[in-house]
Amino acid sequence: MGAFALTTLTQCFTKKKDEGKRLYETHCQSCHMDDGSGLKSLIPPLAQADYLQTQRDQLPCIIRHGMDGSIVVNGVEYNKEMPGVEHLRVDHITNLLNYIQTNFGNDNPRYTMQEVEELLEACPPTR
Protein backbone atom coordinates (compact mmCIF):
# COMPACT_ATOMS: atom_id res chain seq x y z
CA MET A 1 0.00 0.00 0.00
CA GLY A 2 2.77 2.39 0.97
CA ALA A 3 4.73 1.45 -2.11
CA PHE A 4 1.66 2.02 -4.20
CA ALA A 5 1.13 5.48 -2.77
CA LEU A 6 4.76 6.24 -3.35
CA THR A 7 4.55 5.22 -7.00
CA THR A 8 1.49 7.32 -7.59
CA LEU A 9 3.19 10.20 -5.92
CA THR A 10 6.37 9.95 -7.98
CA GLN A 11 4.34 9.53 -11.14
CA CYS A 12 2.53 12.68 -10.27
CA PHE A 13 5.76 14.53 -9.74
CA THR A 14 7.35 13.13 -12.86
CA LYS A 15 4.42 14.26 -14.90
CA LYS A 16 4.66 17.76 -13.50
CA LYS A 17 8.35 17.86 -14.05
CA ASP A 18 7.89 16.81 -17.65
CA GLU A 19 5.28 19.39 -18.50
CA GLY A 20 7.81 21.83 -19.96
CA LYS A 21 9.28 19.07 -22.08
CA ARG A 22 5.88 17.93 -23.29
CA LEU A 23 4.86 21.45 -24.19
CA TYR A 24 8.14 21.92 -26.01
CA GLU A 25 7.57 18.76 -28.03
CA THR A 26 4.03 19.78 -28.90
CA HIS A 27 4.52 23.43 -29.79
CA CYS A 28 8.15 24.18 -30.49
CA GLN A 29 10.17 21.14 -31.48
CA SER A 30 9.00 21.02 -35.10
CA CYS A 31 10.86 24.27 -35.73
CA HIS A 32 13.56 24.52 -33.07
CA MET A 33 14.41 20.79 -33.32
CA ASP A 34 14.84 18.04 -30.69
CA ASP A 35 18.14 19.46 -29.53
CA GLY A 36 17.23 23.14 -29.78
CA SER A 37 19.62 23.65 -32.67
CA GLY A 38 17.19 25.44 -35.03
CA LEU A 39 17.68 25.39 -38.80
CA LYS A 40 20.63 27.17 -40.38
CA SER A 41 19.83 30.90 -40.72
CA LEU A 42 16.10 30.24 -40.99
CA ILE A 43 15.17 29.30 -37.43
CA PRO A 44 17.33 30.48 -34.52
CA PRO A 45 18.74 28.04 -31.98
CA LEU A 46 17.59 27.85 -28.38
CA ALA A 47 20.67 25.83 -27.44
CA GLN A 48 23.20 28.23 -25.90
CA ALA A 49 21.40 31.20 -27.42
CA ASP A 50 22.49 34.58 -26.05
CA TYR A 51 18.96 35.81 -26.77
CA LEU A 52 17.56 33.71 -23.90
CA GLN A 53 19.67 35.71 -21.50
CA THR A 54 19.64 39.16 -23.10
CA GLN A 55 15.88 39.15 -23.83
CA ARG A 56 14.79 37.09 -20.86
CA ASP A 57 11.96 39.47 -19.96
CA GLN A 58 10.47 39.37 -23.45
CA LEU A 59 10.23 35.58 -23.68
CA PRO A 60 6.81 35.04 -22.03
CA CYS A 61 5.18 37.43 -24.51
CA ILE A 62 7.09 35.90 -27.43
CA ILE A 63 5.59 32.53 -26.55
CA ARG A 64 2.11 33.96 -26.21
CA HIS A 65 2.01 36.12 -29.34
CA GLY A 66 4.91 34.89 -31.44
CA MET A 67 7.32 37.28 -33.13
CA ASP A 68 8.49 38.52 -36.49
CA GLY A 69 11.00 40.92 -37.98
CA SER A 70 14.74 40.80 -37.97
CA ILE A 71 16.55 39.56 -34.85
CA VAL A 72 20.14 38.56 -34.14
CA VAL A 73 20.93 35.41 -32.18
CA ASN A 74 24.54 34.46 -31.48
CA GLY A 75 25.66 36.89 -34.18
CA VAL A 76 23.42 35.48 -36.93
CA GLU A 77 20.51 37.43 -38.40
CA TYR A 78 17.08 35.78 -38.60
CA ASN A 79 13.91 37.17 -40.12
CA LYS A 80 10.92 34.89 -40.25
CA GLU A 81 7.61 34.73 -38.52
CA MET A 82 7.17 32.60 -35.45
CA PRO A 83 3.57 31.78 -34.44
CA GLY A 84 2.48 32.29 -30.83
CA VAL A 85 0.55 29.85 -28.66
CA GLU A 86 -2.26 32.01 -27.31
CA HIS A 87 -3.99 29.44 -25.14
CA LEU A 88 -1.07 28.58 -22.83
CA ARG A 89 -1.68 29.42 -19.18
CA VAL A 90 0.85 31.21 -17.04
CA ASP A 91 1.94 27.97 -15.34
CA HIS A 92 2.40 26.30 -18.74
CA ILE A 93 4.55 29.16 -19.97
CA THR A 94 6.61 29.06 -16.78
CA ASN A 95 7.31 25.34 -17.13
CA LEU A 96 8.06 25.66 -20.82
CA LEU A 97 10.48 28.54 -20.33
CA ASN A 98 12.20 26.77 -17.47
CA TYR A 99 12.63 23.73 -19.64
CA ILE A 100 14.29 25.82 -22.35
CA GLN A 101 16.45 27.77 -19.93
CA THR A 102 17.85 24.60 -18.34
CA ASN A 103 18.16 22.19 -21.28
CA PHE A 104 20.06 21.96 -24.59
CA GLY A 105 23.21 22.84 -22.67
CA ASN A 106 21.61 25.96 -21.17
CA ASP A 107 22.09 26.75 -17.52
CA ASN A 108 20.15 29.98 -17.08
CA PRO A 109 18.11 31.10 -14.06
CA ARG A 110 14.58 29.73 -13.79
CA TYR A 111 11.42 31.84 -13.71
CA THR A 112 8.86 31.87 -10.94
CA MET A 113 5.22 31.81 -11.89
CA GLN A 114 4.77 35.24 -10.34
CA GLU A 115 7.55 36.66 -12.48
CA VAL A 116 6.00 35.26 -15.66
CA GLU A 117 2.60 36.58 -14.64
CA GLU A 118 4.00 40.08 -14.28
CA LEU A 119 5.85 39.91 -17.57
CA LEU A 120 2.70 38.74 -19.33
CA GLU A 121 0.85 41.86 -18.25
CA ALA A 122 2.64 43.63 -21.09
CA CYS A 123 0.82 41.49 -23.65
CA PRO A 124 -2.71 40.52 -22.62
CA PRO A 125 -4.39 37.74 -24.61
CA THR A 126 -6.10 39.10 -27.72
CA ARG A 127 -9.20 36.99 -27.29
Added chain:
Amino acid sequence: MSKRNSISLKNGLTAAALALAATAFYGCDNSTAQNSLPIYGEREPVERTVDGKTVIDTIYHQIPDFAFVDQDSQRVTQETVAGKVYVTDFFFTSCPTICPKMKTQMLRVYEAYKDNPNVVLLSHSIDPAHDTVAVLKDYADRLGVETAKWHLLTGDKDSIYTMAEAYLAAAQEDEGAEGGFSHSGDFYLIDQQRRIRGHYNGTEEEDVDRLIRDIPLLLNEKKDEK
Protein backbone atom coordinates in the same frame (compact mmCIF):
# COMPACT_ATOMS: atom_id res chain seq x y z
CA MET B 1 0.22 14.65 -33.82
CA SER B 2 -2.00 13.11 -36.45
CA LYS B 3 -2.80 16.61 -37.64
CA ARG B 4 0.81 17.21 -38.47
CA ASN B 5 1.18 14.38 -40.87
CA SER B 6 -2.36 14.51 -42.09
CA ILE B 7 -3.00 12.80 -45.35
CA SER B 8 -6.34 12.88 -47.07
CA LEU B 9 -8.27 9.65 -47.28
CA LYS B 10 -7.91 9.57 -51.01
CA ASN B 11 -4.19 9.94 -50.85
CA GLY B 12 -4.03 7.48 -48.04
CA LEU B 13 -5.73 4.95 -50.23
CA THR B 14 -3.39 5.68 -53.10
CA ALA B 15 -0.50 5.08 -50.76
CA ALA B 16 -2.04 1.83 -49.56
CA ALA B 17 -2.63 0.67 -53.12
CA LEU B 18 0.92 1.60 -53.95
CA ALA B 19 2.28 -0.34 -51.01
CA LEU B 20 0.17 -3.31 -52.01
CA ALA B 21 1.33 -3.14 -55.60
CA ALA B 22 4.91 -2.97 -54.43
CA THR B 23 4.46 -6.02 -52.21
CA ALA B 24 2.80 -7.94 -55.01
CA PHE B 25 5.65 -6.99 -57.25
CA TYR B 26 8.23 -8.16 -54.77
CA GLY B 27 6.29 -11.37 -54.33
CA CYS B 28 6.78 -12.49 -57.91
CA ASP B 29 10.19 -11.09 -58.42
CA ASN B 30 12.37 -13.04 -56.03
CA SER B 31 15.13 -13.25 -58.57
CA THR B 32 16.14 -9.63 -58.16
CA ALA B 33 19.03 -9.18 -55.83
CA GLN B 34 18.33 -7.45 -52.55
CA ASN B 35 20.35 -4.48 -53.57
CA SER B 36 18.09 -3.33 -56.34
CA LEU B 37 15.15 -1.02 -55.82
CA PRO B 38 11.52 -1.65 -56.75
CA ILE B 39 9.78 0.41 -59.42
CA TYR B 40 6.67 2.02 -57.99
CA GLY B 41 3.41 2.98 -59.61
CA GLU B 42 1.12 1.44 -62.15
CA ARG B 43 2.58 -0.72 -64.83
CA GLU B 44 1.06 -1.73 -68.09
CA PRO B 45 2.00 -4.71 -70.22
CA VAL B 46 2.16 -3.79 -73.89
CA GLU B 47 2.29 -6.42 -76.60
CA ARG B 48 4.29 -5.84 -79.68
CA THR B 49 5.37 -8.06 -82.51
CA VAL B 50 9.02 -8.59 -83.26
CA ASP B 51 9.95 -10.89 -86.16
CA GLY B 52 6.51 -12.46 -86.09
CA LYS B 53 6.73 -13.22 -82.37
CA THR B 54 4.72 -11.51 -79.66
CA VAL B 55 6.85 -9.78 -77.07
CA ILE B 56 5.44 -8.21 -73.94
CA ASP B 57 6.98 -4.95 -72.78
CA THR B 58 6.17 -3.33 -69.48
CA ILE B 59 5.45 0.36 -69.47
CA TYR B 60 6.21 1.84 -66.07
CA HIS B 61 4.67 4.85 -64.41
CA GLN B 62 6.83 7.77 -65.44
CA ILE B 63 6.89 11.29 -64.04
CA PRO B 64 5.44 13.51 -66.80
CA ASP B 65 7.18 16.55 -68.28
CA PHE B 66 7.09 19.65 -66.14
CA ALA B 67 8.19 23.29 -66.15
CA PHE B 68 8.73 25.31 -62.98
CA VAL B 69 10.98 28.16 -61.90
CA ASP B 70 13.64 27.98 -59.18
CA GLN B 71 15.11 30.41 -56.65
CA ASP B 72 17.35 31.90 -59.33
CA SER B 73 14.45 32.43 -61.78
CA GLN B 74 15.82 29.61 -63.91
CA ARG B 75 13.42 27.33 -65.71
CA VAL B 76 13.57 23.82 -64.33
CA THR B 77 12.11 21.07 -66.51
CA GLN B 78 12.55 17.38 -67.18
CA GLU B 79 15.68 18.45 -69.11
CA THR B 80 17.25 19.65 -65.85
CA VAL B 81 17.08 16.13 -64.45
CA ALA B 82 17.68 14.23 -67.69
CA GLY B 83 19.90 11.22 -67.05
CA LYS B 84 20.18 12.11 -63.36
CA VAL B 85 18.90 10.66 -60.15
CA TYR B 86 16.82 13.10 -58.16
CA VAL B 87 15.16 13.38 -54.79
CA THR B 88 12.00 15.44 -54.51
CA ASP B 89 9.56 16.67 -51.89
CA PHE B 90 6.71 19.12 -51.27
CA PHE B 91 6.85 21.89 -48.68
CA PHE B 92 6.15 25.58 -48.11
CA THR B 93 8.38 28.20 -46.54
CA SER B 94 5.87 29.36 -43.92
CA CYS B 95 5.03 25.80 -42.83
CA PRO B 96 4.88 25.62 -39.03
CA THR B 97 4.82 21.84 -38.71
CA ILE B 98 6.96 19.19 -40.40
CA CYS B 99 8.85 21.26 -43.00
CA PRO B 100 11.77 22.47 -40.88
CA LYS B 101 12.52 18.83 -39.99
CA MET B 102 12.21 17.81 -43.62
CA LYS B 103 14.65 20.53 -44.59
CA THR B 104 17.11 19.46 -41.89
CA GLN B 105 17.00 15.96 -43.33
CA MET B 106 17.16 17.11 -46.96
CA LEU B 107 20.27 19.07 -46.02
CA ARG B 108 21.87 15.76 -45.04
CA VAL B 109 21.13 14.36 -48.49
CA TYR B 110 22.48 17.59 -49.98
CA GLU B 111 25.71 17.31 -48.00
CA ALA B 112 26.13 13.63 -48.86
CA TYR B 113 25.87 14.22 -52.64
CA LYS B 114 27.12 17.77 -52.87
CA ASP B 115 29.97 16.85 -55.19
CA ASN B 116 28.09 14.40 -57.36
CA PRO B 117 26.66 16.15 -60.45
CA ASN B 118 24.42 13.15 -61.17
CA VAL B 119 22.26 13.76 -58.12
CA VAL B 120 19.81 16.69 -57.97
CA LEU B 121 17.25 17.80 -55.39
CA LEU B 122 13.88 19.38 -56.27
CA SER B 123 11.67 20.85 -53.55
CA HIS B 124 8.26 22.01 -54.75
CA SER B 125 6.41 24.75 -52.92
CA ILE B 126 2.75 23.91 -52.50
CA ASP B 127 2.07 27.57 -51.66
CA PRO B 128 3.43 29.19 -54.83
CA ALA B 129 1.36 32.36 -54.37
CA HIS B 130 3.34 33.18 -51.23
CA ASP B 131 6.56 31.41 -52.18
CA THR B 132 7.70 33.64 -55.00
CA VAL B 133 11.18 33.44 -56.50
CA ALA B 134 12.32 36.16 -54.08
CA VAL B 135 10.97 34.28 -51.05
CA LEU B 136 12.58 31.03 -52.22
CA LYS B 137 15.85 32.85 -52.89
CA ASP B 138 15.95 34.17 -49.33
CA TYR B 139 15.06 30.71 -48.00
CA ALA B 140 17.79 29.01 -50.06
CA ASP B 141 20.39 31.59 -49.03
CA ARG B 142 19.51 31.10 -45.41
CA LEU B 143 19.77 27.33 -45.84
CA GLY B 144 23.12 27.96 -47.49
CA VAL B 145 22.46 25.80 -50.55
CA GLU B 146 23.60 26.04 -54.16
CA THR B 147 20.95 26.30 -56.83
CA ALA B 148 22.64 23.91 -59.23
CA LYS B 149 22.21 21.08 -56.75
CA TRP B 150 19.01 21.99 -54.93
CA HIS B 151 16.23 23.72 -56.83
CA LEU B 152 13.38 25.19 -54.79
CA LEU B 153 10.47 25.34 -57.19
CA THR B 154 7.51 27.62 -57.66
CA GLY B 155 5.10 27.96 -60.55
CA ASP B 156 1.53 27.39 -61.57
CA LYS B 157 -0.31 26.04 -58.57
CA ASP B 158 -2.43 23.53 -60.45
CA SER B 159 0.65 22.16 -62.20
CA ILE B 160 2.41 21.72 -58.87
CA TYR B 161 -0.56 19.84 -57.40
CA THR B 162 -0.79 17.71 -60.54
CA MET B 163 2.89 16.87 -60.16
CA ALA B 164 2.32 15.93 -56.54
CA GLU B 165 -0.17 13.35 -57.76
CA ALA B 166 2.31 12.04 -60.30
CA TYR B 167 4.77 11.45 -57.46
CA LEU B 168 1.91 9.77 -55.55
CA ALA B 169 2.45 12.43 -52.90
CA ALA B 170 -0.18 13.92 -50.63
CA ALA B 171 -0.53 17.68 -50.95
CA GLN B 172 -3.57 19.87 -50.70
CA GLU B 173 -4.91 23.16 -49.52
CA ASP B 174 -6.60 22.64 -46.18
CA GLU B 175 -7.96 25.45 -44.09
CA GLY B 176 -8.11 23.19 -41.08
CA ALA B 177 -4.42 22.36 -41.19
CA GLU B 178 -1.82 24.50 -39.45
CA GLY B 179 -0.38 26.88 -42.01
CA GLY B 180 -3.28 26.26 -44.42
CA PHE B 181 -1.88 23.29 -46.32
CA SER B 182 -1.60 19.63 -45.52
CA HIS B 183 0.98 17.42 -47.10
CA SER B 184 3.04 14.38 -46.34
CA GLY B 185 6.66 14.69 -45.34
CA ASP B 186 7.84 12.10 -47.82
CA PHE B 187 10.93 12.23 -50.00
CA TYR B 188 10.73 10.46 -53.36
CA LEU B 189 13.68 8.95 -55.13
CA ILE B 190 13.43 9.15 -58.92
CA ASP B 191 15.68 7.34 -61.37
CA GLN B 192 17.28 8.36 -64.68
CA GLN B 193 14.12 7.31 -66.54
CA ARG B 194 11.93 9.39 -64.24
CA ARG B 195 10.47 6.37 -62.45
CA ILE B 196 9.70 6.35 -58.72
CA ARG B 197 12.17 4.01 -57.02
CA GLY B 198 11.70 4.81 -53.35
CA HIS B 199 9.79 6.83 -50.82
CA TYR B 200 11.04 7.80 -47.39
CA ASN B 201 9.74 9.64 -44.38
CA GLY B 202 11.56 12.95 -44.65
CA THR B 203 11.17 13.73 -40.97
CA GLU B 204 12.93 10.58 -39.78
CA GLU B 205 16.65 10.34 -39.68
CA GLU B 206 16.84 6.55 -40.08
CA ASP B 207 14.61 6.58 -43.13
CA VAL B 208 16.70 9.32 -44.68
CA ASP B 209 19.82 7.25 -43.93
CA ARG B 210 18.19 4.54 -46.03
CA LEU B 211 17.62 7.07 -48.83
CA ILE B 212 21.26 8.13 -48.72
CA ARG B 213 22.26 4.46 -49.01
CA ASP B 214 19.78 3.77 -51.84
CA ILE B 215 20.99 6.52 -54.18
CA PRO B 216 24.20 4.71 -55.23
CA LEU B 217 22.10 1.67 -56.26
CA LEU B 218 20.48 3.81 -58.94
CA LEU B 219 23.73 5.50 -59.91
CA ASN B 220 25.32 2.09 -60.47
CA GLU B 221 22.31 0.75 -62.30
CA LYS B 222 22.98 3.24 -65.08
CA LYS B 223 26.53 1.97 -65.43
CA ASP B 224 25.43 -1.66 -65.59
CA GLU B 225 23.06 -0.97 -68.44
CA LYS B 226 25.78 0.44 -70.63
